[in-house]
Every structure is written in C-alpha cells, then in structure tokens.
Amino acid sequence: MRSLLTxxxxxxxxxxxxxxxxxxxxxxGSYQGKALPLWPSNGPKVIWQKNIGAGFAGPxxxxxxxxxxxxxxxxxxxxxxxxxxxxxxxxxxxxxxxIDDFRFDNGPRAVPSIAKGKVFTHGAHGKIHAWDFKTGxxxxxxDARTRFKAKKGFFGFACSPLVVKDTLLLNIGGxxxxxxxxxxxxxxxxxxxxxxxxxxxxxxxLSPITEVSHALFFTREGLVSxxxxxxxxxxxxRWRPAMNxxxxxxxxxxxxxxxxxxxxxxxxxxxxxxxxxxxxTLWSGDNSMSCHYSSCVTLDGYLYGFHGRQEAGADLRCxxxxxxxxxxxxxxxxxxxxxxxxxxxxxxxxxxxxVRIAASPKNYxxxxxxxxxxxxxxxxxxxxxxxxxxxxxxxLMCIDLNGK
Numbered sequence: 001m002r003s004l005l006t007x008x009x010x011x012x013x014x015x016x017x018x019x020x021x022x023x024x025x026x027x028x029g030s031y032q033g034k035a036l037p038l039w040p041s042n043g044p045k046v047i048w049q050k051n052i053g054a055g056f057a058g059p060x061x062x063x064x065x066x067x068x069x070x071x072x073x074x075x076x077x078x079x080x081x082x083x084x085x086x087x088x089x090x091x092x093x094x095x096x097x098x099i100d101d102f103r104f105d106n107g108p109r110a111v112p113s114i115a116k117g118k119v120f121t122h123g124a125h126g127k128i129h130a131w132d133f134k135t136g137x138x139x140x141x142x143d144a145r146t147r148f149k150a151k152k153g154f155f156g157f158a159c160s161p162l163v164v165k166d167t168l169l170l171n172i173g174g175x176x177x178x179x180x181x182x183x184x185x186x187x188x189x190x191x192x193x194x195x196x197x198x199x200x201x202x203x204x205x206l207s208p209i210t211e212v213s214h215a216l217f218f219t220r221e222g223l224v225s226x227x228x229x230x231x232x233x234x235x236x237x238r239w240r241p242a243m244n245x246x247x248x249x250x251x252x253x254x255x256x257x258x259x260x261x262x263x264x265x266x267x268x269x270x271x272x273x274x275x276x277x278x279x280x281t282l283w284s285g286d287n288s289m290s291c292h293y294s295s296c297v298t299l300d301g302y303l304y305g306f307h308g309r310q311e312a313g314a315d316l317r318c319x320x321x322x323x324x325x326x327x328x329x330x331x332x333x334x335x336x337x338x339x340x341x342x343x344x345x346x347x348x349x350x351x352x353x354x355v356r357i358a359a360s361p362k363n364y365x366x367x368x369x370x371x372x373x374x375x376x377x378x379x380x381x382x383x384x385x386x387x388x389x390x391x392x393x394x395x396l397m398c399i400d401l402n403g404k
Contacts, residue, residue, distance in 0.1 A: 019382035019389075020062040022111035022160035023251060027205045029297040030340040031383045037403035043370035044354070044399040047387065048086035052396045053077065055107025055124075056158075059396065061384040062114040065089060065133070068396060069121055071096055071107035076123050078112070078131060083384065086398060090136035098125035098156055109158035110203070111380060113168075116185055120168055124156035128170065130188060140188035148174025148181065153199055153220075154247060160203040164215065164228040167191055171217050173199030180217055180224065182231055194231035197221050200248040201293065207254035209274045216252045216259065223252065223261050223272070234277040241265035250291035250305075253298055255321060258282065260298075262291040264309055271321060288324035289317065295380075297340040302327070302361045304345055310335040316347065318361050330364040337380050339388075348372075348381055348390055354399075372399060 017033035018025060039045075053072035060067045061083050068079045076096040080089040100106050110122040118139060119131040126144035131137065144150040144157065150172040162169040168183040179197035183190060197219035204217045206228065215228040222239035226232060239261055240248060246265035253260040259279075262269035268286030272279045289296065289307050292314060296305030303321045307329070308314035317329040336349035340359060344367065347355040352373035358365040375392025382389040386402035 017385045018062045019384040020060055020114040021163075022058070022060075022113070022203050022380065023295065024383070027162070027203075027251070028253065028340075029295060029338060032342065033383075033386065036341055036344070036386060036401045038368060039370065039401060039403065043372065044388070044401055047084070047398045047400050049395050049397040050081070050086050051394060052391060053107060054105045055109065055391075056105060056379045057108045058111045058380040058391060059382045059389045060112045060114050060119075061382050061389065062133075066389065067112045067114060067119050069108050069110075069112050071124075076108055076121075076127070078119065078121055078129075078136065080119075080133075080136060083387065083389075083398070092131060092136040092138065094127065094129070094141075096123065096125065098123070098152070100155060102155070104155065109156055109201070110160040113161040113163055115163040116166070118185065120161040120163065120185075122157055122159060122161055122170060124158075125152060126150050126157045126172065128161075128183070128188070130185065142183070142188050144170075144172040144174060148172060148178040148193075149176075150174040150178070150199065153201075154245075155201065157199065158201045158203075159199060162204045162206060162215065164206055164213075167228055169204055169215055169228060171197065171199050171204065171219055173197065173220070179219065180226065180231065182228065192231035194226055194233060195219075195224060195236075197224055202249050202251050205252055205254060209254060209257050209259075210276060212276065214254070214274075216254060218248050218250065218252050218261050220248055222248075223259065225277075235279050237272065237279055239263065239267065239270060241267040247293075249293040251295040253296060253303070255298055255301075258321060260296070260303065260321065262289050262296070262305070264290050264292040269324070271324065282322065283324040285324065288319050288326060292335065293378075294335060294337055297338045297345060299340060299343070299359045302359075304338060304340075304359065306333075306335050306338075310350070316364070318364075320361070327361045328364050336377070339381060339383050341383060346383070346388065348377055350376055350378060352377055352392065354388075373397060
C-alpha cells in the first residue's frame, strides 16, 4: 500500500509540472514542481530558441512536448516541438485571413490546450480546431464566425479553450444565445450554448465552490458562472467599464468561496462571496487592483498583479484578497506577466526582464533579476519541469531554471 501511495504521489507531482494550457495545470498561473535554485549571476542559461511568426499565443507543454501556435504569412501554424531541445516533431497549418483593425499583430491570441490526447486551438478569426497530439492530424474544425455569427471584437478572438471532462468551453460571443458554447471534444459537435454575452479577452477557469462545479467566464459584460456539463447559468454579475472602447482581459481567480475579477478603464476590481448560486459583494473599487491585460496570482490570502493601464506604465502590487487593502506597491516595471513558483513569483516584464521576487505581503523583495530578451514580450509564458518558455516578437525561447 505504501509503495502504491508513493507512486501515486510521484505521478501527481510529475503531472503538476506540465503546463498543458493557459496559466498552467490549475489555470491559476501556479507551478508546484520542485523548488527552483537560484540562477547564475550572469543570468539563466538559454537552452534553445526558435525564430517564430506573429501572435500573442504563449506555449503549452505536456509529456515533454511543446505546442506553438503562430502565424507566418497567410497561415496559422501549429507546431509540436521537443520541449528540451526545440527540435520539430510535427507541423500543420491552415489558411488565415485575420487583419487587425488597429494594426497590431495579426497572429493568434489564444494559448492552445492539450487534453485527452488532443490539441485544441482557437484562432484569431474564430476558427476552432482539434488536432491529434501525437501526429498533428486534424480531427475536426469549426468556424465560430460562420456557424454562430460571432464577431471578432476589437482585437480578434482570444479565449483560450477550457476542457472539462469531454466538453470544450469557449466564450465566442455568438448570436442567438451562443455567447458561450460547449463542444464535444471528440467530434466538435455542439453540446450546448448559453447566454448572449459578447466575447472578452479573458479566458475561463473551472472551480468547485461549495460543492458546485462552476465554469467562470469574465465576458465583455461581466462575470458568468455556469454548469460546464450543460451550460445552465448559476449566476451572473455585470462588471464592465462605462466606456465602450474598453476590454475585460484579466482571468478570474477563485479561492474557496471567493471570486476575484478585475478590469481597467476606471472600473477596477471586485471580490464576491458565493453561497450556492447566490453572490454577495465583499468589496469593489478602482484603487486596489485595476488589471488591464495581465492576470494575477494568489497565495495564502494575498493577491499579486499589475495595477493600471499598460500604456501608462502599470505598478506591481500586493493586496489582501478579502479586503482589497494595498500592502505594497512597486512602480517602474511597466507591465508584464506573473508566474507563481511555490513561494516565489517570476515576473516577466514587457521589456524582456525576468524578475524573481518573494511572494510575501510584507514588502517587495527582489531575489534575482536578469535581462532575458531584447524583444517586447506580451504573451503569457509557461513553466514546465524547471524550464521557462516564453515568446517575444520574433523568437520563442527556453531557459533553464533548474540550475543545471
């Protein structure tokens, strides 16, 4: 019995070190693998790098393989690479015609999801695909614009797929009650459609709250909780800025029976308490954590994230989750992404600096910092088996955080 328990524990730890979807295995930006030693004084070692095409879709890693979703010329490309060497395993592509109205990047925005032996992608123009993880063979596809009359919004489609058992969940903003859809993972057939919510730039999470399964979506209009098996709505709470030229992009966070959502543009954040399917506002306001595009991480009742608009230069700060009280504030990093690695946070700034800080509410404490690229970085990174993967404007990089 002891041997069996040991094997199960080892299997759980190894599985937790993968990064198979947006924001990792628990979709909360946390890494629970072995402790990461300090990197050398001259910075972490670059294991490999690869020239890539356009896009803001970060990598996903499972079973030692990395999935890259990007665009070159008029094709959205899905590549499978060896995670330790960067060597190609398979490559597939399809025609892409998305053109960004604001002359930003024309590539895909949504991080792929690896589940059930498949890779699920959601392209910038609403094309949804399932690919065989081993071979890259196309299994099925669906165009959200033609099937559900979904609109691309300001910056294209960006919801990263969420797989719950045998259902693929997406906020696409389709017409006639297809704001959020659930697809059969095996064949792409519609299982259910729900809400008239227009699409945002935030991706959903799954959370059991008071023994109820909640798929939590932060749509353009606000927070929606629904049953992932049938699309039945548990509750909804409007939370969007007053100005039309705005987006909701920060992924919700669920801790116990608390749900945190945040946006920018003068609206800010709120924390709700959930009892069954009823909600109550614990606190709200624009002075605690006003998130533009970057999502937050949380540990031991404290929340860490970038406060303020990206173009104005956001501040990194720590707040108390239950009260919204600001415990410390650090300006000057501009903006970036956060990855919680045990009791530390890896902050990857837009300017290509990797800053390692203590996940502590007492003060902002830098443990290490290193310039890892000269490119601008906007995509979310991945941390798997002690390797840190991230993409800039032209290159995908893998750096070693194992200290080897």
